Amino acid sequence: MKKAKTTRFGVSMDADLLKEFDQLILGKGYANRSEAFRDLVRGHMVEKAWEKASSEVVGTVTLVYNHHAHDLADKLTDIQHHHCKTIISTTHIHLDEHNCLEVLILKGKSGDVKSIAERLISTKGVKHGKLAMTSTGKELR
Amino acid sequence: MKKAKTTRFGVSMDADLLKEFDQLILGKGYANRSEAFRDLVRGHMVEKAWEKASSEVVGTVTLVYNHHAHDLADKLTDIQHHHCKTIISTTHIHLDEHNCLEVLILKGKSGDVKSIAERLISTKGVKHGKLAMTSTGKELR
Amino acid sequence: MKKAKTTRFGVSMDADLLKEFDQLILGKGYANRSEAFRDLVRGHMVEKAWEKASSEVVGTVTLVYNHHAHDLADKLTDIQHHHCKTIISTTHIHLDEHNCLEVLILKGKSGDVKSIAERLISTKGVKHGKLAMTSTGKELR
Amino acid sequence: MKKAKTTRFGVSMDADLLKEFDQLILGKGYANRSEAFRDLVRGHMVEKAWEKASSEVVGTVTLVYNHHAHDLADKLTDIQHHHCKTIISTTHIHLDEHNCLEVLILKGKSGDVKSIAERLISTKGVKHGKLAMTSTGKELR
Numbered sequence: 001m002k003k004a005k006t007t008r009f010g011v012s013m014d015a016d017l018l019k020e021f022d023q024l025i026l027g028k029g030y031a032n033r034s035e036a037f038r039d040l041v042r043g044h045m046v047e048k049a050w051e052k053a054s055s056e057v058v059g060t061v062t063l064v065y066n067h068h069a070h071d072l073a074d075k076l077t078d079i080q081h082h083h084c085k086t087i088i089s090t091t092h093i094h095l096d097e098h099n100c101l102e103v104l105i106l107k108g109k110s111g112d113v114k115s116i117a118e119r120l121i122s123t124k125g126v127k128h129g130k131l132a133m134t135s136t137g138k139e140l141r
Numbered sequence: 142m143k144k145a146k147t148t149r150f151g152v153s154m155d156a157d158l159l160k161e162f163d164q165l166i167l168g169k170g171y172a173n174r175s176e177a178f179r180d181l182v183r184g185h186m187v188e189k190a191w192e193k194a195s196s197e198v199v200g201t202v203t204l205v206y207n208h209h210a211h212d213l214a215d216k217l218t219d220i221q222h223h224h225c226k227t228i229i230s231t232t233h234i235h236l237d238e239h240n241c242l243e244v245l246i247l248k249g250k251s252g253d254v255k256s257i258a259e260r261l262i263s264t265k266g267v268k269h270g271k272l273a274m275t276s277t278g279k280e281l282r
Numbered sequence: 283m284k285k286a287k288t289t290r291f292g293v294s295m296d297a298d299l300l301k302e303f304d305q306l307i308l309g310k311g312y313a314n315r316s317e318a319f320r321d322l323v324r325g326h327m328v329e330k331a332w333e334k335a336s337s338e339v340v341g342t343v344t345l346v347y348n349h350h351a352h353d354l355a356d357k358l359t360d361i362q363h364h365h366c367k368t369i370i371s372t373t374h375i376h377l378d379e380h381n382c383l384e385v386l387i388l389k390g391k392s393g394d395v396k397s398i399a400e401r402l403i404s405t406k407g408v409k410h411g412k413l414a415m416t417s418t419g420k421e422l423r
Numbered sequence: 424m425k426k427a428k429t430t431r432f433g434v435s436m437d438a439d440l441l442k443e444f445d446q447l448i449l450g451k452g453y454a455n456r457s458e459a460f461r462d463l464v465r466g467h468m469v470e471k472a473w474e475k476a477s478s479e480v481v482g483t484v485t486l487v488y489n490h491h492a493h494d495l496a497d498k499l500t501d502i503q504h505h506h507c508k509t510i511i512s513t514t515h516i517h518l519d520e521h522n523c524l525e526v527l528i529l530k531g532k533s534g535d536v537k538s539i540a541e542r543l544i545s546t547k548g549v550k551h552g553k554l555a556m557t558s559t560g561k562e563l564r
Contacts, residue, residue, distance in 0.1 A: 007156040011175045013182065014282035015148040021182045024189065029545040034152045039545070040181045041154065041162045046551055048165065058518065060526050060553075062483045064560040091514045093528055095481065099560030103483050103526055105516055122452040122462070127563040128469055130483075132553040137487045137522030140550040141155035170404040180404070187410055199377065201385050201412075203342045205419045232373045234387055236340065240419030244342050244385055246375055263311040263321070268422040269328055271342075273412040278346045278381030281409040289438040293457045295464065296564035297430040303464045306471065316434045322463045323436065323444045330447065423437035 004141045011037075046135045053111030060132045061104045061117045068098060069125030076123060080104065083116045099127075107136065145282045152178075187276045194252030201273045202245045202258045209239060210266030217264060221245065224257050240268075248277065286423045293319075328417045335393030342414045343386045343399045350380060351407030358405060362386065365398050381409075389418065427564045434460075465563050473556045476534030483555045484527045484540045491521060492548030499546060503527065506539050522550075530559065 025036040049055040067073055080087050086108040093101040104120070106113045114131065121129030166177040190196040208214055221228050227249040234242040245261070247254045255272065262270030307318040331337040349355055362369050368390040375383040386402070388395045396413065403411030448459040472478040490496055503510050509531040516524040527543070529536045537554065544552030
């Protein structure tokens with residue numbers, strides 16, 4: 001990674017609009033306006049990266065399922081082993097007597113990460129699944 | 142509307158990140174960076190306004206339907222007349238021999254606009270419907 | 283358009299889950315469950331069509347702007363004339379003394395419709411813009 | 424949890440539309456149509472639950488950050504300890520020499536989970552953050 005170089009530039013905006021924006025980001029916990037703008041910009045960059053199937057990305061898949069469902073845990077493990085090069089880690093939480101949460105961290109080409117996520121989420125017995133699309137951090141500063 | 146007062150402030154950002162953002166917005170047609178940032182900020186404000194059911198907003202509803210569907214045109218007209226105070230105008234396009242497009246412009250409380258949109262979109266025979274949430278422009282500068 | 287042929291199939295679902303879903307769609311105005319499921323399916327199909335830049339689609343662009351902004355109305359008209367083959371119609375509403383709403387209906391390749399929408403929304407002085415992505419209705423039944 | 428009771432009901436749909444939907448869900452890995460419809464329905468229920476700030480939900484927060492950033496790891500740990508009753512677990516991945524991934528699993532009222540997520544994501548030095556909204560699984564069958 002080459003050394004990051006920070007630049008400073010001016011933005012002109014209506015004073016009232018800016019005031020409202022400042023209140024909104026304060027409520028979310030931002031220490032200053034620059035950080036909020038950087039987050040808006042970085043969010044756009046991550047979205048753009050995921051549009052190209054060959055971009056290297058990171059994603060997390062969250063699954064909720066009933067571990068009593070026939071063969072389900074085995075099936076999910078099978079799929080995961082089949083993609084062990086892309087799946088970095090899996091965390092399992094026993095939500096209650098019946099329900100499990102599994103959170104997988106994946107790193108690879110965005111096309112592959114999406115397809116593994118779809119395969120897991122569509123498995124019979126998985127009650128709910130979500131793919132969170134993020135970044136390797138390399139291109140984001 | 143009180144007179145708009147423009148202010149100028151500085152944002153610090155990584156130089157490479159900013160370069161990538163500049164390319165992205167150039168591709169979308171933005172003349173300069175400030176306008177792109179203003180759009181990001183105004184987009185947030187409009188979203189926030191719609192979260193409160195009592196905010197005064199503007200929305201457009203786009204409907205695609207088959208005008209041969211039994212009674213459908215009549216039903217849609219009935220619903221629209223029932224809400225004539227909120228619906229400002231309707232534009233109708235004959236897409237082909239069978240398919241119609243209708244675009245309604247609504248102004249009112251966000252809760253009412255949403256509920257009228259849902260009522261129209263859920264009508265049997267409407268093939269596809271979309272609500273675009275925008276603003277009266279009063280709070281946006 | 284070839285004659286539509288309706289088919290009927292069974293879906294098995296947990297009784298309580300179905301009950302909750304029925305309440306949700308009733309609140310939105312659906313007359314029956316089949317119509318709600320058809321809308322879910324058609325919504326997916328429209329999304330998929332827009333993913334391919336060459337699909338023929340329909341879209342509506344909603345713009346809010348201040349007509350006092352220097353040259354803005356002229357600029358927007360110029361862009362629209364430049365794309366007159368794709369833009370079917372434009373409706374203009376005088377929201378108040380300052381603010382205008384313009385709703386354009388476009389039909390063409392999804393890549394072109396998106397790019398015209400971005401060009402209009404990014405124009406300096408446009409306070410807010412939204413593209414609603416819908417369908418020519420041909421592939422939807 | 425009371426015993427789940429499965430019910431079966433009929434849906435009527437255009438034959439061609441259904442054929443296209445079947446192809447779409449096959450590509451995603453669904454073994455059958457009922458499972459795809461159940462996922463659509465459960466997805467709606469989870470969205471609805473998150474709209475009410477007092478619903479008990481589960482969420483995962485994914486953070487990407489540079490561990491060299493001054494004090495950042497300490498700040499993130501502080502925030503997490505402050506909300507230790509809601510945060511069930513944290514998994515940490517060393518993405519490369521500079522970039523870290525942290526995935527937190529939270530369980531609590533949706534308003535609290537959202538607010539903790541915003542607080543973490545807005546922290547200076549966090550490059551990208553995402554909240555994935557899911558469920559305790561109790562209400563989903």
